Amino acid sequence: MNALETSELGKRYGRRWALREATIELPSGAKAALVGPNGAGKSTLLNLVTGLLAPTTGGVRVLGRPLEAAAVAFVAQDKPLYRRWSVADLLRFGAATNPRWDREPAESLLRAHDIGLRERVDRLSGGQRTLVALALAVGKRADLVVLDEPLADLDPLARVQVMSVLRALEATVLLSSHILADLAEACDHLILLGAGRVRLCGSFTDLLSTHPTADLEDLVLDFLRNSEAAR
Incomplete structure (x- = not known):
């Protein structure tokens, strides 16, 4: 079963479409990288999707059901x-x-990274705050975990810690980031957006077999360059 499905999903502000005709399918357990230019x-x-x-236009379904906040x-x-707060x-x-x-x-995730329950949030590092936010997501037992640039402003060690947690999550993950090298290590699916539309969507294996390039970073950069040249 697909964990996330969108059908002709779109959002318009006045006459401007921020997103249009976005049809996406992510299977349960997928770790999906969401990438694209600003x-x-x-x-x-x-x-x-949250x-x-x-x-x-369109709609969002999680595990075959209309979107619910608890999911x-x-x-x-x-x-x-x-x-x-502590x-x-x-x-x-x-x-x-x-x-x-x-x-x-x-609590298990917090213990694994030596984050005490009595610690105050404003005394934690950026990486520790990201891990606390992930702990809250884990405790929610959500079917879909969505992360917007969780690696931004983190040092290399903190990025490694966060990505190791993401790889271990049982939930389906949709992760937006500009750091393609980290995404390639933690994710197995790709959603590439350009000019408000879905340009690529699928597993790394399928996409690399039909668009032969060296790796995920080359695939994304080549596709964006070609798309820009064609406009």
Whole structure:
């Protein structure tokens, strides 16, 4: 079964389409890299599949059902955690606001990275705050975990830690990032957006077999260059 399906999904602001005719299928358990140049529609797509925006056209289904908030966990780029709260406070908030909440896997992730429950959020490093946000997503037991630039402003060690957590997640993951080398290590599917439309969508294996290039980075760059030249 597909974990995520969109059909002719679009969002228009006045006369301008931020995203249009986006049809996507991600199988359960996929780790999908969402890439594209600035203004391609990535943030719009993420906000639509998490329910933060209402579509102008089309719809979103998760595990064959219409989109429900409980089915999706979203880690935003700025990771809007309550900075004066402790980690334990955030876990209690997660338990109070999520009907599927499971505290143990959330605490297990934090223990694995030596993040204490008494630590205050504003005293954590950027990498630690990202890991706390991921712990909240894990505790939610969501079917789909969506992440918007989770690696931004992280040092190399923190990026390695975050990507190791993402690889181990049992949920389907949709991850937006500009760091293609990290995506290639953690993901197995690709969604490439350009000018508000889906340009490529599929598994790395299938895409590389039909667009023979050395690796994911070459595939994305070659396709974007060719698309730009054709415009």
